[in-house]
Amino acid sequence: MTRSRILSSARSRIGVAVGLVAFLVLVGSGTAQATWTTLSSAQPATASATTASVLLSDISALNTTYNYTGTTSPLVIAPATLQNTGGAPLTYTLTETNTNATLAAKIAVWIWLQVSGSCGTTTVGTAGTLAAIPALPAGATSGTAGQSTVVCIATQLTGTILASSGSTLTANFTLTGKVGANWQGTDPSSITQSVFQAADVTNITCSTSGHGSNTTATVSWSLPAGATGASIYVGSTLVLPDTSTVSFTATKANVGSATSITIKANYASGVQSAGVVQALDSANGSGCG
Template structure:
């Protein structure tokens, strides 16, 4: 090889090495950029292959007052995606405030199959997810719902009061539900809507109603007493009742739905207006309709122990 060709070869080798090194740097730079995009892209970020968003409507319609005959609330909730990539739904975040224990209310979510949500929660094999509101996250199984690109999907969402109505009567709870979805490993969207809360109440105890007062007689060895047997309606969820005379409580709690005032067991030692309240723990009902009673002593032996029924209001 002559000197000219040798110099040319030495000049070509560095250029080739530089070209190869530059190609490797570009390739590595491309790989790092893609990884960073996957790790940092969020619902509001745009990428070269699309965007995703998530918004809800209908959650506030879960507001409800539970009663002995209405222990569930079911509403349609629409989830919309204005992005260009379909978004599979993955979870519902749950937050609550209020005196009603969140563990007493169950949340159930499933895909609506017709034009309306059913009147009751469907049985298996419908794909659905369920958890008490005391859970922080309700995971949604694959196949429950995907929000199409530039479209929406409707889910049926239900809340159900569990346990004994009387134990939580008069209490309330305000849950906030936040739906989320994910594409791939890290591309996520979370509902930013401000209308994601609702308030639910448990109806207080219904007031009992005095339906009868029956005059009777109690015999003893020394004396005969006139009696008044007061009868009232049972209240769902109530665990006890108390009688009131002219608005003041008299006697002790009663577990049944009647009381006989007579002789030595009489708590109505004076005439007046009698009402009844239902109780469940610390929760009490409004007073019942009034009953007028009179007390007297026909022979002056034991004043006030003779009781007679009057008018029922």
């Protein structure tokens, strides 16, 4: 064994020995530690979600047939209950669609919060129309779970009956209650409103008799259902305001040179039909035209 190999072997042993000793010293001098841990038994649970749902009460009290004289109808007023039938607080909106845009635009609508348990006889707030109903009033725009809120709805036809005579529409109201981005409940309620049909007289006949200046025309008609009588106009002059007789004899004496008479049916509400015109031949007396 050469001297260099002997030296190398000795140094290796020294290195191993020193390392071993140092390890033993350091390990032996360390502090022993123990940390206790524990777990509880599992705490069970379940969770459930509620629903968003609403109820719009029957508002059929707003069903009506407008039948009036003048240029605006009486108010039709009815309460409507907005009820939150779900378990979440909801934000409300009330929307409406209808089947007759022309008539809807002539029907004014008011919605206001009911107080003291009554809607009264006058409107509150700003009017819209059935073509664009007003928004729900303050105090009726939201509801907590189970809460009921009563609003009053009023409608009124504007313009004369004859302007909308015989028109009708169905208005579909929908109450929507929302919570969050995707939860909502809806409930519809519909009404039907019509305008009185002021029908004219029917079955008009005209017969001429006599000669020359004594020529006369006898005009006859039938009253429509519901009519109480007829008004006779010679030209534009009312000569018989309301007669239940269903004929009129035109003579030179009572019509003069007028070339027509108009018969309008009268109804109990005061509404008068548009009228039917019967032409006259005034060249020789008053024969049928």
